[in-house]
């Protein structure tokens with residue numbers, strides 16, 4: 233079983249590298265360079281305790297949609313999905329982010345302290361948001377890439393308006409750029425990556 237998990241994780245990360253390599257988006261080269269230096273051999277493998285969250289109710293639907301973007305990636309996600317440890321920030325509450333947000337939000341790490349391979353100041357994971365949610369303006373020192381695997385969510389950074397991004401787009405956030413994500417009628421599954429300065433968590437912008 234551990235060997236099969238390792239094989240599936242490497243299948244998934246290879247699919248991520250292959251998918252991102254087709255993108256010419258800002259920041260992709262930085263992510264690919266970090267991934268190229270990431271250990272993912274048997275000796276580096278750890279086993280986070282698998283955990284689902286209410287939002288992962290939408291995961292199979294999102295993986296099915298990911299097949300439209302990249303069937304190999306979707307198949308690898310389905311293989312690894314039972315082993316993922318889904319987490320939430322304890323600082324994100326319904327009082328801050330809207331009634332029902334906590335039950336409609338979650339993230340996991342593939343690489344990182346909660347993932348399968350410890351990264352060296354490098355995090356790679358998945359984010360989920362349920363339909364009709366607004367992950368409002370926040371920022372962090374880590375440079376960040378998002379790669380939505382499903383369509384329909386709106387994204388903004390800086391003073392931009394919220395703009396729909398299709399599945400397979402790449403979205404790069406330079407350090408401390410304020411950014412937000414809003415879903416409409418569909419849940420969102422996105423890959424995310426912090427390429428450095430990972431020790432400081434995201435902070436919500438105080439509401440006026």
Ligand SMILES: [Fe+2]
Pocket residue numbers: 371372376405411434
């Ligand atoms: Fe972010």
